[in-house]
Amino acid sequence: MATPASAKPLRADTERTVRTILGAAERVLSANPAATMEQIAEAAGVARTTVHRRFASRDALITALAAWATRQFQEAVEAARPETAPPAVALYQVTANVLRVKIGWRFAMDAAATDDPEVARVHAEVRAGCERLFARARDAGLLRPDADLDWARRVYYALIYEAAAEAPATDAAVDALATRLIDTLLHGFGRPAAP
Amino acid sequence: MATPASAKPLRADTERTVRTILGAAERVLSANPAATMEQIAEAAGVARTTVHRRFASRDALITALAAWATRQFQEAVEAARPETAPPAVALYQVTANVLRVKIGWRFAMDAAATDDPEVARVHAEVRAGCERLFARARDAGLLRPDADLDWARRVYYALIYEAAAEAPATDAAVDALATRLIDTLLHGFGRPAAP
DNA sequence: ACAAGATGCGTCATCTATGTTGCAAGTCGA
DNA sequence: TCGACTTGCAACATAGATGACGCATCTTGT
Numbered sequence: 048m049a050t051p052a053s054a055k056p057l058r059a060d061t062e063r064t065v066r067t068i069l070g071a072a073e074r075v076l077s078a079n080p081a082a083t084m085e086q087i088a089e090a091a092g093v094a095r096t097t098v099h100r101r102f103a104s105r106d107a108l109i110t111a112l113a114a115w116a117t118r119q120f121q122e123a124v125e126a127a128r129p130e131t132a133p134p135a136v137a138l139y140q141v142t143a144n145v146l147r148v149k150i151g152w153r154f155a156m157d158a159a160a161t162d163d164p165e166v167a168r169v170h171a172e173v174r175a176g177c178e179r180l181f182a183r184a185r186d187a188g189l190l191r192p193d194a195d196l197d198w199a200r201r202v203y204y205a206l207i208y209e210a211a212a213e214a215p216a217t218d219a220a221v222d223a224l225a226t227r228l229i230d231t232l233l234h235g236f237g238r239p240a241a242p
Numbered sequence: 243m244a245t246p247a248s249a250k251p252l253r254a255d256t257e258r259t260v261r262t263i264l265g266a267a268e269r270v271l272s273a274n275p276a277a278t279m280e281q282i283a284e285a286a287g288v289a290r291t292t293v294h295r296r297f298a299s300r301d302a303l304i305t306a307l308a309a310w311a312t313r314q315f316q317e318a319v320e321a322a323r324p325e326t327a328p329p330a331v332a333l334y335q336v337t338a339n340v341l342r343v344k345i346g347w348r349f350a351m352d353a354a355a356t357d358d359p360e361v362a363r364v365h366a367e368v369r370a371g372c373e374r375l376f377a378r379a380r381d382a383g384l385l386r387p388d389a390d391l392d393w394a395r396r397v398y399y400a401l402i403y404e405a406a407a408e409a410p411a412t413d414a415a416v417d418a419l420a421t422r423l424i425d426t427l428l429h430g431f432g433r434p435a436a437p
Numbered sequence: 438a439c440a441a442g443a444t445g446c447g448t449c450a451t452c453t454a455t456g457t458t459g460c461a462a463g464t465c466g467a
Numbered sequence: 468t469c470g471a472c473t474t475g476c477a478a479c480a481t482a483g484a485t486g487a488c489g490c491a492t493c494t495t496g497t
Contacts, residue, residue, distance in 0.1 A: 058441095058442070058443075058494085058495060058496080059494090059495065059496085060442095060443065060444090060494060060495065061442085061443070061495095064443085064444085080275075081276070083483085083484060083485090084484075084485070084486090085484080093444075093445085094444070094445050094446070095485095095486095096444085096445075096446080096447095096486090096487085096488095097443085097444060097445075099485080099486060099487080100443080100444085103486090104485080104486080105484090105485070105486095188433060189432060189433075190431045190432060190433070191431060191432065191433050194431045195422075198422065198426070199431045201404055201407075202401065202404065202426055202431075204404075205400045205401060205403065205404040206397065206400060208400065209396055209397065209399075209400040227390075227393065231393070231397055231430065232430055232431060232432075233430045233431060233432030234429065234430045234432055235426060235427055235428045235429045235430035236385045236386060236389045236394045236397075236427060236428060237384060237385060237386065237427075237428030237429050238383060238384075238385070238386050239434060253464090253465065253466080253471095253472070253473075254464095254465070254466085255464065255465065255472090255473070255474090256472085256473070259473085259474085278453085278454060278455090279454075279455070279456090280454080280455095288474080288475085289474070289475050289476070290455095290456095291456090291457085291458095291474080291475075291476080291477095292473085292474060292475075294455080294456060294457080295473085295474085298456090299455080299456075300454090300455070300456095
């Protein structure tokens with residue numbers, strides 16, 4: 048793993064510091080991807096040297112950030128039980144859960160395109176799960192039998208990305224967003240076909 | 243204007259050089275947004291100093307790149323006559339035309355979020371035109387009467403962004419992509435509603 | 438309470454990208 | 468053809484970011 052949980056139980060304050068830095072890094076970097084370690088440290092309220100103590104290099108920090116976000120992403124997906132719940136339910140649950148993560152970890156999730164093997168594995172896994180879910184949705188009659196599932200998945204990802212830009216505050220707003228997103232995915236904006 | 247056409251008629255070779263650099267910058271920067279001037283110069287087949295002679299600074303280069311892409315973008319939109327053609331036709335034409343530009347100038351179009359006033363003006367103008375087009379489409383019965391036009395526009399932009407990632411080679415492929423995109427925008431992936 | 442460990446601060450070393458300049462050789466345009 | 472302009476090359480200057488230490492001070496875990 049990128050951050051071996053088996054390594055060592057960090058001291059309480061250290062744990063706090065690390066989290067604070069990751070949070071600050073997300074905030075600062077999402078506003079300006081070229082932000083310096085200095086700016087990140089300042090946003091975290093720690094000295095620049097402390098950041099370097101916890102993360103060997105800038106790359107290491109970003110990798111850790113991506114790994115952290117990816118872990119939350121994975122949990123968000125798994126919590127929706129996408130393999131066993133009915134397709135319509137799973138689709139909605141996954142969407143709402145993932146939106147919550149994406150909203151708060153926009154930069155980190157984008158940076159997840161790094162070549163960290165563990166991060167890549169998780170994303171590939173989630174993607175495969177998404178494909179299975181879409182296939183189940185089609186078999187259940189939720190999607191048209193002739194739907195291009197790969198294009199559908201890409202559109203779905205794109206919609207999530209776009210929807211996450213709204214950054215709603217409340218849980219209810221996220222749910223409403225997920226509902227609207229799924230509705231758009233399924234029916235688009237045109238009038239119901241009349242034939 | 244960002245690049246005053248009124249400035250001076252560049253010498254033929256200079257014109258060529260500038261274009262080559264812009265093209266190389268697009269290619270290199272879309273692969274790695276943090277690429278150096280050195281890498282861009284190398285890709286363009288010129289000396290680094292030449293790049294600096296034509297573009298005072300890195301920022302200036304990126305601004306010029308954005309301006310260049312924005313100009314093409316505007317032309318692509320206007321060529322579709324989005325204000326006068328029937329909504330369905332205009333929507334298709336605009337999509338196909340814009341896709342062609344977006345495919346070749348991905349980085350430049352993204353960088354267009356800079357605060358160059360002229361670039362911002364064009365994008366705001368295009369966006370307003372898009373909103374008018376969507377309103378016309380709704381009035382013409384192409385979109386549901388209760389469609390959220392702002393969300394629809396955002397989805398449309400997101401779909402174009404995603405579709406442009408395919409980077410098809412032939413004109414026919416772009417047309418097919420545009421068709422599929424519009425179909426998705428209008429009808430989604432679900433089965434036609436039965437009620 | 439005490440030892441181990443963490444942080445802040447100041448300091449230093451280094452490195453890389455940016456931007457400049459001068460000059461010789463080549464290209465363009467009228 | 469000839470003057471003006473452009474390019475490549477090499478060298479130089481600078482700034483800003485990264486990363487490493489040592490030391491005094493404060494926190495944590497037991």
